[in-house]
Amino acid sequence: MKILIADDDPQLVRAMRITLAAHGYDVVSAADGAEAITVAAQAKPDVVLLDLGMPRLDGVAVIEALRGWTDVPIVVVSGRTGSGDKVDALDAGADDYVTKPFQIDELLARLRALARRSLSAASDPVVAFGDVRVDLATKTVTRAGAPVHLTPTEWRMLEFLARNPGALVTRQTLLKDMWGSEQVADTGYLRLYISQLRKKLEPDPSTPVHLLTEQGMGYRLVLG
Structure with a gap:
């Protein structure tokens, strides 16, 4: 499974890349909202992990752009804890929302759930x-x-x-x-x-x- 991590925190991206790779995931990354859309179009990831507070385009705008042409599962991984931010992201088309800081076990469980969902929908x-x-x-x-x-x-x-x-x-x-x-x-x-x-x-x-x-x-x- 290929995962796109879209986040402007290089340390977080590096840590997540190492952890996810260790669990068998193929990882690509983007450092801002505009790059996230470009990488998604080129790499065709199976899941997008997306921060909301990114430069150039914020996360909600990225979700709306992606939903214009793909139904790839999108999990928001953000430090914003307000219910309004969560609802805006989910209503824009995100599939799930994980609040920073998070336990990696929880994130891996969400990824497995999305994988089961995709398999169920397909077959x-x-x-x-x-x-x-x-x-x-x-x-x-x-x-x-x-x-x-x-x-x-x-x-x-x-x-x-x-x-x-x-x-x-x-x-x-x-x-x-x-x-x-x-x-x-x-x-x-x-x-x-x-x-x-x-x-x-x-x-x-x-x-x-x-x-x-x-x-x-x-x-x-x-x-x-």
């Missing part, structure tokens, strides 16, 4: 977690082999999360997908439907391990 219409199997082709759900009835809205929410396993999906993205408008306000509908899905699919709905809430941002489906 397998069935997404499995726990004892649940979601068949995206037939639009059916089973738990421990028994069929699970979902309402049409519950299915739409689960389907979107299942098509993006491991990735953080913002509330606004879900609202737009489920109701077809960016202007829909979250009046608790998403919390209601995620709660209903947990009751039907989680081993312990009060302590979810698969259908997770990212406070103030959105939801994530964790496989395994």
Whole structure:
């Protein structure tokens, strides 16, 4: 797997290059936003690790530019911790957000999740977690082999999360997908439907391990 690291901190880039190479990744890098777009076009990475605060073009502008021609997974790796920065990046098209300083094990786990997501999207219409199997082709759900009835809205929410396993999906993205408008306000509908899905699919709905809430941002489906 080839990874593009776009960050203007040479020490961080050097450390990440060594660590990722040791785990079998092929690494290319860019020191500013404009170079990141050029390198992405030339090297065609499988994943982009992107800082937000770069010279020439900031990270959100880079995300928007990349999304104009590629669906390569983008993980923002940034020191900005405000929820507004995270939501802006995710709404622009980033797949995930890791805050600096970070544990390398966490970053490697996110990369593995993206790899599973890409493989699933490419080859397998069935997404499995726990004892649940979601068949995206037939639009059916089973738990421990028994069929699970979902309402049409519950299915739409689960389907979107299942098509993006491991990735953080913002509330606004879900609202737009489920109701077809960016202007829909979250009046608790998403919390209601995620709660209903947990009751039907989680081993312990009060302590979810698969259908997770990212406070103030959105939801994530964790496989395994």
